[in-house]
Amino acid sequence: GQNIDQPTEMTATEGAIVQINCTYQTSGFNGLFWYQQHAGEAPTFLSYNVLDGLEEKGRFSSFLSRSKGYSYLLLKELQMKDSASYLCAVLDSNYQLIWGAGTKLIIKP
């Protein structure tokens, strides 16, 4: 079967750094996406990794290791507005997105 695991909830402090992990087992791999979703809103795109390594985009970075079936999203200089759910999704061999359950990130002052 296809499976994507990520922690259900994490808590971090404003101004700090947090790493949200995602492990996956899918039938094929054509890339991994990270989306941010605020409560009551639709997801917004954060990053896409298809090759191994780190992709940096401002305060957010995403890392991928295909051999380990592992990715993480790194958020630096946390702000209160970063409180949201972060969804990991893998594009499988049929180019269908397989979604993780999401990680709810709580930022405390």
Add this chain to the structure above:
Amino acid sequence: GAVVSQHPSWVICKSGTSVKIECRSLDFQATTMFWYRQFPKQSLMLMATSNEGSKATYEQGVEKDKFLINHASLTLSTLTVTSAHPEDSSFYICSARPGQGIYEQYFGPGTRLTVT
């Protein structure tokens, strides 16, 4: 670019009535559109995938006669919830994918449906 609109943003209807939700890609042509539903504090659940001009592919457990999907053009897909019941109350989100090697899905803002 890559804007997807969804209408209405919220709707309240009575049991037994039908509700139509529209999803439009405003500045690109979407070869594929997706419909999701999301219950409070839960992740996205894919309901169906539709390609322009062909029948939608429904996920297991989703009643195709209850959730009618039409993808009549490269910029418009509609989801009709027929004979709505209170348990159909949910957040419905559409997304669109341009195709041509672009696999990112662009999401609409969602429609909150409440069935009384």
